[in-house]
Amino acid sequence: MGLFAKITRNELRLFLREPLVAFFSLAFPTILVVILGSIPEFREPSEALGGVTVISLYVGIALALGLAMLGLQFMPTVLASYRERGVLRRVAVTPVRPVTLLGAQLAATLVMALVSGILVLAVGKIAFDVNLPGQPVGFLIAYLLCGAGVFAVGLLVAALAPSGKAGNAIGTLLFFPSMFFAGLWTPREVLPAVLQRIGDFTPLGAGERALHDAAVGQWPALLPLAVLLAYVVVFGAAAARLFRWE
């Protein structure tokens, strides 16, 4: 096993040792789908939603939820606490560069998100007959781009937060409005037009829109993909510039 894989495995192991993190990132999105899927009306095609079922929408929203919890709350907390506790400094005096540890943490976060997402899709398909994405390649691109956008925002939080606790607090503050625009409380598709428009420019609103497009078999629209790419570039560059190693 290569060094990067070893460090990533170690980061994954540490993720799984936090019961709250493991539960909310791996199981909670699926539990949300199971709860909503148990409501009979949510399994019927809805005219207000253009003929799709509510539960099929929530499969996409649950994927965004997994990315948001991991990318906005858990990953920044871990990285900020690594700085606070001197873990980054400890690594800086070894042949491994601290940026490698940061990369491994991102990789571990992505693995957690993928496992959580596959679980959501599988349960949606098996338990509630939600079709798998009609445009799988577009769906994967939308998912990875949404993940990258959210992680870039999370990295900027980690770059600026002075401690693990502060990182978690800032992440949580961003989490709620982000998930509102992704449609966690009311699906984006039934939000008033002006809120939809605002949501199009948030990472999770754009992400959910792109995921929804691909789920129903279309290529994701250009706007959400461009918005996500902008988040990756702008927030990623800001995080790279501002990240403090100690």
Next chain:
Amino acid sequence: MTVIEVSNLQKRYGDTAAVRDVSFTVERGEIFGILGPNGAGKTTTVECVAGLRTPDAGTITVLDRPPRDHELRRLVGVQLQEGQLPEKTTVREALELFSAFYPEPADWRALARELGLGDKLGTRFAKLSGGQKQRLSIALALIGDPRIAILDELTTGLDPHARRDTWDLIEGIRARGVTVLLVTHFMEEAERLCDRIAVIDSGRVVALGTPAALIAEIAAEQRLRFRPSEPIEDALLLALPEVTEVRRHGPRIEVVGKGELLHTVIALLAGRGIIAADLRVEQADLDEAYIRLTNREPLAEER
């Protein structure tokens, strides 16, 4: 052979000068101590040597390379004062992972046994005692089989027993042929372990030499305490070449100096018909030496 050379090092943080002028060399195979009170600039100095900070002025070479040379990360093992690990990492995982960082690591199992961590491999970092965390930290500093080990405030916070065990460990490290740069604020630790010591205070080297030489220099100092039968001016005492300092404690006088201090002071007093009542003569001890060198009160824990 010189393995570390520091000359005229300076480092400021904003308006505060942490290191004003520090120079020393470390020879291969020795234990070199940097001794001084808290805030003297010791940690900043070794952080510059370890490549973690960039000096404002002065030069440092480590194994003939600049301290930031990436090759040195393999050749120099560092134990940091505040280098922690994730709370839920076990001792085994930390040792395994860090040994994977190096191209030719030491055998981590043997290292763990040697450092008394053999039965703690499954224990998480957060559950280790202070002494065990320190030993793990030493193990991680040695895991790359380094040629130089930099150890910062190794025994701070340890109980006396654990401190003595750690000293044995350091001597073991030297016996393996590793050069050790040791930072401490314990005079006793420096005296016991170090071949040579640089005493740093307020960012400057105030003394440099073998422990025996430093102590000999200070131990030559004596102090007299007495109650004069008649008042006497400080200036008269200070005019004697042997006297370096006069302090008043109510009716009592304390005179500090070197050489034939007792004889010259008594002669001066006798010439003026003054009797020195309750006369006490004291030689400076190690704590005294340290205070004299650094001009500061020791911390309570150092007593």
